[in-house]
Amino acid sequence: MNEGVPRVFGRPRTRREVLRAAAAAAMAASVGGASACASEESPTVDPGATGKEPEVTFAEPATKLSGDLKILLWSHFVPSHDTWFDKFAQEWGKRVGVNVVVDHVDQAQIPTRIAAEIQAGEGHDVIQYIATLSQYEPSVLDLKDLVDEASSRWGEQLELCRKSSSNPSTGKFYAYSPGWVPDPGNFRKSLWEPVGFPQGPTTWDELLTGATEIKKSQNVQLGLGMSQEIDSNMVLRALMWSFGASEQDENERVTLNSPETVAAVEYMTNLYKQAMTPEVFSWNAASNNQGLVAGKLSYVVNSISAWRTAQESNPDIADDTFFVPALRGPKAALAAQHVLYNWIVPEHATGADAAKEFLLHYTANFASATYHSKLYDFCAWSDLTPDIGDWLGDDPFGAKPADKLAFLSDAVPWSANIGHPGPASTAIGEVFNTFVIPNMFARAVRGEASPEQAVADAERQVSSIFDKWRAAGLVGG
Amino acid sequence: MTVTDQRVEPTPVKELARRTLADREGALAWLFLLPSVVYIIALVAIPFGLAIAFAFSDVSAGDPSFDWAGMVNFARAFDDPVFWRSLGNTFVFTGVSMVFIVLLGKVLANILVADFRGKWVVRFLVLLPWTTPVALSSISWLWLLDSIYSPIDWVLRAVGLLGKGENMVWLGEPGLAMTSVIAVHVWRLVPLAAVILMAGLVAIPRDIDEAAKVDGAGYWRRMLEITIPLVAPVIAVSALFGAIFTFTDMAVVRVLTRGGPNDATQVLSSWAFYRGIDGGDVAGGAAVALFLFPLLLAVAVGILRVVRRIEVD
Known part of the structure; x- marks a missing residue:
């Protein structure tokens, strides 16, 4: 007997379910409204699409790691990315013996947070933002060694990422930029x-x-x-x-x-x-x-x-x-x-070695970041996302037509x-x-x-x- | 004469100490003042001192090391057209807001002191804008003033003041944007002014008002010749609070317009933030923020002098 039970989206729902759904919808609407770009709920994979979720790869760090690694990054516009990232970071931490703590905050709060941590001389070991962080150059580590290592492994870094993370006047890589997002x-x-x-x-x-x-x-x-x-x-x-x-x-x-x-x-x-x-x-x-x-x-x-x-x-x-x-x-x-990923390691960071190793691991698995962000994130080393052309040509997340995003395969020359x-x-x-x-x-x-x-x-x-x-x-x- | 042997019970040491402390008014005064003093030093004096130091330095968001820069940050601020626009906007924002805060606060205070059924519900509702976190209430206003979905526009369309598909674009036109920012700020601060003024109204002895009534004075005469002169010092205090809160506020501007359109609602406090934190020029932002101090000091001194003169009279 379902008398008095409202029917919502096909099947009868209890009043509590309806209220929960309404609350969730209201919360999603308010969060979406406050974000710089709209966000959506968990990914729905198109079973007919040819692209498949990439496997996570792992390489042993160059040195024995220990201690804590505190990561601060934005709340991604595509929430499924954060679900993947948090698990990915924790699993890496377990394998290498590092206690990983991940904090997400709204992107608009990150510059203020970085300024506060730098003035205080303590805080997170590695911080990501969605635009250049050149203003923090004097107080962050030079990540040239990290960029050189990444480039020796995967080839030349995309120029727009390089120009958004290095200062030609000082020769310093104030940030590490493994990814970006096109703006069509x-x-x-x-x-x-x-x-x-x-x-x-x-x-x-x-x-x-x-x-x-x-x-x-x-x-x-x-x-x-x-x-x-x-x-x-x-x-x-x-x-x-x-x-x-x-x-x-x-x-x-x-x-x-x-x-x-x-x-x-x-x-x-x-x-x-x-x-x-x-x-x-x-x-x-x-x-x-x-x-x-x-x-x-x-x-x-x-x-x-x-x-x-x-x-x-x-x-x-x-x-x-x-x-x-x-x-x-x-x-x-x-x-x-549209978005430019800049990762910085402040001078006060106690887990700088772990931060660099984690960033290499993250970059090596950038295909997963692209996939779990529903093709939002693009890699600064194109060889690391060999399937991106297939995904864009046959969207795994239900684009109609399926090749709607195919034009993004050539996004680099016009960005x-x-x-x-x-x-x-x-x-x-x-x-x-x-x-x-x-x-x-x-x-x-x-x-x-x-x-x-x-x-x-x-x-x-x-x-x-x-x-x-x-x-x-x-x-x- | 009989002498009785009266034994005096010795006072326990702890009780003696407590009583001694309780009797020492000077020590107690300092003890009670201490939290406020610590609070003021930690959250007002030290940041204020730092702001002065930063304004004469080259400190940036990425480089906290202090190097003396002299007056260069002030010179840059004075050369910046946005600074002058922000300064003008700050005066408009503060002046217009203060007038409305005091006027509407007085009206609301009169309603609050009146005796009627449901008085407590009305008092609760009146205080809501002040007790709601500013970020939350401003976001609600952001929706109310939305360029496409503004419910205010729906109402205006429904009563025929706007055509079909027409919008006011409250935050897109410079005049309307400043009006909107002022309106939201007044909405927030009127309850505070009303409560302050209510305290003043309640303190007026009833027999003065009743005597005036017996003498045949009407409502407006009693209001203008008795009530307002008696609460004038309190009105001045609420105006002072209103001025200081308005002069230093950037929350409404940041949430509603971010200083736009085209810096039409940029005020000194928001410009100091954008320049100092988002722009990374902490020293430049501090110089802009510090410019608020002499202006606020002048306002505070002026109003307090007026209050004193009123009290002496």
């Missing part, structure tokens, strides 16, 4: 098909044409942020690079005030007027994900995590969401990396580090974290300054930041 364009096929772009835009000009038409005919706006948040920082740099502009050159000289930057700002002003609304000035890092999943945006630039979320929460939208590589501009087709064509230096980090670039675009787009004036003012701010860190010996040029 996400578009709604049902919106772009009627305006003549069934495969989505391929250039910035096509984006302007298509998005304008979609806004006019279907009243759905485009979603490129100009707010003080991380995704705006990423996409606006992609636009600048595609127009041949950049904050610095490869020798770390400030080059922001250029005709190319002005052209990029003018393009964005036009794009905003034709296809966007003022909401893009108010966004936080989760806003474009939420708008895409809700069907309120025609195109955003983001990793695949929002779409993975939609696979669970809104399958119709997920099936209608497709991807394109970086859009081509007058000079190039480049996008910023660049923050600070491109130079390194992701301390100065670049401060420019990034104080949102100079989104504000430069926003001022011109809102009409508060002409494009030329907005760019000139931004260059003054950037130059001041560069001068300061150059005086500290951390920036070249």
